[in-house]
Amino acid sequence: MSVAPDKAKEVRKGENLNEETLSKFLGKVLNEFNGKLSVKQFPSGFSNLTYLINFANKDYVLRRPPFGVNIKSGHDMSREYTILSALDGSYDKAPKPILFEREVGILDAPFYLMERVEGTILRAGTPAEELPSKEQFKSLSENFVSTLVELHKLDYKAIGLESLGNPEGYVTRQVEGWGKRYQKSKTSEVKSMEKTGLWLSKNIPTSSGASLIHNDFKYDNLVLTPDEELNIKAVLDWEMTTLGDPLMDLGTSLGYWVHETDPDFIAQNQLSLTAKPGNPSRGEIVSLYEQKSGKTVDNIEFYFVFGVFKIAVIVQQIFYRYSMGHTQDPRFKNLDKIVELYGMLSQQAIKKKRIDHLF
Numbered sequence: 001m002s003v004a005p006d007k008a009k010e011v012r013k014g015e016n017l018n019e020e021t022l023s024k025f026l027g028k029v030l031n032e033f034n035g036k037l038s039v040k041q042f043p044s045g046f047s048n049l050t051y052l053i054n055f056a057n058k059d060y061v062l063r064r065p066p067f068g069v070n071i072k073s074g075h076d077m078s079r080e081y082t083i084l085s086a087l088d089g090s091y092d093k094a095p096k097p098i099l100f101e102r103e104v105g106i107l108d109a110p111f112y113l114m115e116r117v118e119g120t121i122l123r124a125g126t127p128a129e130e131l132p133s134k135e136q137f138k139s140l141s142e143n144f145v146s147t148l149v150e151l152h153k154l155d156y157k158a159i160g161l162e163s164l165g166n167p168e169g170y171v172t173r174q175v176e177g178w179g180k181r182y183q184k185s186k187t188s189e190v191k192s193m194e195k196t197g198l199w200l201s202k203n204i205p206t207s208s209g210a211s212l213i214h215n216d217f218k219y220d221n222l223v224l225t226p227d228e229e230l231n232i233k234a235v236l237d238w239e240m241t242t243l244g245d246p247l248m249d250l251g252t253s254l255g256y257w258v259h260e261t262d263p264d265f266i267a268q269n270q271l272s273l274t275a276k277p278g279n280p281s282r283g284e285i286v287s288l289y290e291q292k293s294g295k296t297v298d299n300i301e302f303y304f305v306f307g308v309f310k311i312a313v314i315v316q317q318i319f320y321r322y323s324m325g326h327t328q329d330p331r332f333k334n335l336d337k338i339v340e341l342y343g344m345l346s347q348q349a350i351k352k353k354r355i356d357h358l359f
Helices: 019-029 077-087 134-152 170-185 191-202 246-256 282-293 300-323 335-352
Strands: 037-041 049-055 058-064 097-101 111-115 211-213 222-224 232-235 242-244
Touching: 019 037, 019 049, 058 077, 077 097, 077 111, 134 211, 134 222, 134 232, 134 246, 134 282, 170 191, 170 242, 170 246, 170 300, 191 300, 191 335, 211 246, 242 246, 246 282, 246 300, 300 335
Parallel strands: none
Antiparallel strands: 037 049, 049 058, 058 111, 097 111, 211 242, 222 232
């Protein structure tokens, strides 16, 4: 079966752009003074906001930080633009960047424009009749791992990203950093999260190496060909990309990788389509990674637990913004329940010392 291409929708309330100012800006920088502007929004995603911009009869994608956040780290538009610029010409699955605007006078925040890569994006809310078949999912999951390995093998020095991060001590900094982020965004006491944070800090492994890591590699950050093959055309959302231990990247992907053998109360949070038939288990994903990378993966429980903890913290940060009234997006209303769920999931992995069949 063929899966429908990704579509933009009307802009969510409270996330509108100043179209008059944006139109004048684009007319000037793109030398299209009579160009007409239309703006729609890609409705999924919980982090930076993504818009479909049609200007002078040409499509672009605009990325800007969420409203009501401090513009730094994961919401640093200049950093994401720099990464895409370095990858341009070196990695054919990165969208081509077009321009970056640092000044906040246009849209009240820095933003950048990139090419639109048309295709299919598999999101959690994809209608059942548009989902890939079992065979398609099997093929896609193998391509998923191949693309992750491909990313990890990029020569980051040769493409000018050597200063993007410091691989030495990366794992320790990540554990400490995400622990601090959780404490700053807490809205209630979740004992399982506290216990997991403490366990991670006491069980930091020796680094497995250094590579460019995406840090948010999952199905809904991939653009697929809108045909039967579902080949991977592009990788999206590079805002958390850095240099570090590639197994931390794998661990984050595993954190999102809900499998059909997991209980319903795990799968129903709808953060992923990996629970559909045809997708391998988390352990099988690790085996595929070993085969395609030629590396042995040790201590995978730590990396999986870290991935689950990190995802829970990201969700908690979004829920904190919602609870503070910085966003009215109704999707965020019950995100605190997912934090509790992922805290419980991490504890099961710690207790059972495995990443599959945790309940």
